[in-house]
Amino acid sequence: MTKVSSTKAKDTSAKILFIVCACLSIFAVFGIICYILAASIPAFREVGFFQFLFGTRWNHINDTYGILAMLCSTLVVTVLAVILGGIIGIFTAIFMVFWCPDKLHIRYRGKNKSMQNFVAWMNSWLRKINLRTIFDQIIKLLAGIPSVIYGYFGIIVLVQGGLVQMDPMHRGFGVLATCIVLSIMIIPTITSLTKNALEAVPAQYFEGALAMGNTKAQAVFRVVFPAARSGIISALILGIGRAMGETMAVQMVSGGSVNFPVGIFTPICPLTVKINAEMGEVVPGSLHESALMATGFVLLILVLLITLSVNFVPKEFKGKKGTKVLQGDEAGKVVYRKRGLIPEILKYFGMICAAVVVIALAAVILFICINGIPNISWNFLFGGDSYDGHSLAPAFLTTFYIIIFTLLIALPLGIGAAIFLNEYAKPGSKFVKVIRTFIDTLSGVPSIVFGLFGYLFFVQIFGSNVFAGSFTMVLVILPTIIRSTEEALRAVPMELREASYGLGASKIRTIFKVVLPSAFPGIATAIVLSVGRIVSESAALIYTSGMIAVASSSVSSALDPTNMGSTLTVFMYSFFAEGLAFDEAYGTAFVLLVITFVLNLIVYFIQKRVKKKR
């Protein structure tokens, strides 16, 4: 029976295919490091490696390249932003997990009949709102807003709206502005990771503390929080990586001058900003270009080292602290401290932090809406080749193309890798650990470094167009797809696979007919998240799919994917660069906001359906 023996061959070749998909991350990371290093070597050689690292002047007219001031700026701003954003993020997460009420309810004890009816009516609406879910969505929305929008918010609201007054020189830019914008941007990352870490602490610790007479605040801050230590540290480390790699928003508020960060209003030029500012004007093959690549290389290594250090955070919440409490050592101290003051204060601090987060989001959203909605018109959105007004239509097309091409390539590769990791590989094997490390590494690479790699590699192959941009974006979203798909596959109960094998089906058949369809909601989530990432990405695309000047893009040229094109975010960035079309910039920002919101909504409904089924 030919069917029988060919299954074996199919099985083996499929397995090989999946292994290749999984190894792609390894190739990608090595490829990126090697290519950028290769492009940096001329600079390292001519300028001298240590001169490059520790030189303080950057002047490309006479080829002096030193990144010390920029390196310091990056580090200082990052640390400050992580402190600020970290504190707010962590406390917000604590609030969300422990004190965020699920349901709102107004209590009215008065006698007024109509007030009673009114309150009852309000309550019937309030009952429908799950505050915790709303908070969750707020965080997700903040995470999804493109950085260009944060940049605009930074300039208009922070700098020109407030910091300018505080600055004796009346400029407003610099270290402080950059810190604030960066901390707003990393709050979502830190909050969601901290939330996960807190929720992973076994409930017994919390309950044990309560049973011993602790107040809730005491139990949270003295038991659960320390137990979640390692997860929180990981969250902070990842926040550092994210802050270091941020380009667009930072560029708009940092001032752009190469200085040491001596004062809060000193204009600075973090590493990412220098790369982005000068990449457009380098002569290919020049020392200047190599110096920028070298800057990118230093940034890459720095971020990778930090991201990888997460692995060394000890995972010990089989807590010594926890057992101490349960064993009664600390219990003595804990019981006699009646209404611990500090935890109570911290609790209110948590509420304030959560409020700050809500305000920040409200501010950003209102900023965009108030300024953006007046500029939305049918012509603006979908107008054709009319050169009179700027139209978003070409940007929509380019964005759409990039989404489609990227997904077409990344989905099979990512799903294949996830299938290998979850269905074929032995869970503890070294090979799996190595692959996972590389996937994590890939997810930490700053987007501007992806842009540089895309410029060095994909643009040479495809030219500067949608294809180069798509391939670059594949690398960006691959980790997301692999992770989400893996989670989804893991959630498929083993019994389903057993049932399928028991009926005589082969492994391939089981995967494709039973496991993947069951995992579909998770995969759908991965797709939507990826689309969100693609839409909000700018730095990686400017040097690959191109940045067409606002005035000159047209629908006809955008229809051809071999032409350069700007996506919506890049379009918006070019408005900033030109500065001549603020209204259109706000309009674009509003469109981006709506898209982000809709995508989040879709994910929410997918998850809801999944929960219902269970």
Add this chain to the structure above:
Amino acid sequence: MNLFKKKDAVAPTEDAAGETEQKKQKKEKKPVTLDIFDFSGENAITIKDVDLFYGEFQALKKINMKMPKYQITAMIGPSGCGKSTLIKTLNRMNDLVEGCRVVGKIEIGGVDIYQKGIDLSALRKNVGMVFQKPNPFPMSVYDNIAYGPRTFGIRKKGELDEIVERSLKQAAMWDELKDRLNKSALGLSGGQQQRLCIARALAVGPQILLMDEPTSALDPISTGKIEELCEELKNDVTIVMVTHNMQQAARISDKTAFFLLGEMIEMGDTEQVFSEPKHPETERYITGRFG
């Protein structure tokens, strides 16, 4: 080729050298194909000197059993005694467990299923399994039942319709489900889901049906229905059942085997085992001294 040869299959032909088809194929080292099983003998399953190791730990010790055709053989014993492990050797489902090693011979339909080159697909087509927790696929009732036949190449809607109807009738579910074939199987109650799983296993026409504590997750009424079903089914199919419930074993099985700590202590006609057990441990278990 008719996948659903009934029990009165043609006996394997012998050629001049006195070797049967199947021995010839074994010599040629081809993968054992579907035709190969021969259930004409008295015993459906013969287990000879089987040891099973999970890594260093020995879970089964020198098991020797014969399970007769068209009868229900029950395996009883306290938790951890190895009965689930043993039943999973019969369709090689414990291949899925890391570090599992089987020594010895298990003959099903005259074929040693642990020999090299055996086609697992074919084996599992002939030896079906029903699990402890009902595990219907998240598909329609129809697709659940059609899954097995589709695996083996049956695509025509007419044939599939026939198989679905036949399997559901065998499982005594046709009247209940004939109007909701295209609805999701997950909407059924626990007992219905389990009977659906039985129908699904029957759809590929197995000669042997393995049931690993099939009613432990179900309510008494569903349990009763399934026990009734087993008594019907044994006319066409050999049933091997693991059960924690001694009364169930006493009710429906023809042969009972008692296991303890990886060894089979005693096996015999159910009536005899329950009224006059030969070994003291058997008696202590049956009378509830330990559980």
Add this chain to the structure above:
Amino acid sequence: MNKKIVALGLAAALSVTAVGVMAGCSGDGGAVATSITTAISRTAGSGTRGAFDELVTGTDKDGNEGVALEEMDLDQTWGFSVGTTGQVVTQVAGNSSFLGYISLGSVAANTDRIKAVQVNGKDATVDNVKAGNYELSRPFNLIYDAEKVAGNALASDFLAYIWSADGLEILKKEYIDVEKPAGVDAYTAGTVTSGSIYLHGSTSLQPLIEELAKAYMAENPGTEITWGGGGSGEALARVEAGTADFGMISRAAKGDELNYEVTQIAIDGIAVIVHKDSPLTNVTFQQLFDLFAYGTPIECA
């Protein structure tokens, strides 16, 4: 439960306040500054910067040698550099203690936010530039591969269009025209009906090119002209690589750019701009030099 209501109410109240702030926030820095403290320079790739530095910071009014461009701190502590015309406008429009310089031709489009001041007592107007009174001016040049353009019907036609009657009319609105160079033919409408070209480089040239291109395409349907770029420094790379048909630079060509055909299409003034409400009306070269090279503030009264 009550505490939560209080906390949430607080949050809501703060949000509403934030809204109010936002609505009132139009990006204006508040009271108008009385002195200019910050110079907005351009990144080193900008042609406008090259021209400005040569004219202003090369030597001061008394003939004292200034700091050579090569030795200047390209990013200075008391000011900072931005890349494009648009960014200068954004910065200056948002802060009345800033001063920057942009192409004269870009001023008209932004008079709602910024204004050009007199330089050495002379108004920044096209006439003054033509007459030589207004001293800050520089050429607009296109660089290109002569052979390639000669072989590209649309490219040579567009080049010719600049010196056509309509082209000159457009150009003379904000810029000064120059003589048509020998290698450029006369222009006839409607001869080219297809093709596409791309111009890359200086942001200072883009408003002019945009107007010319739109008018050209209206007269010659079926053709496509696009443009882009972030500074004169980008022009050479694109022309070399062949990804742009024309490079746009807003200063005299230099270095490797001279390997290509350089055609001057206009003379442009460099306007010194401040916030439209600033009391500043005039600057001298010396004041500009001191501000840009040493950070010395300029008093506006």
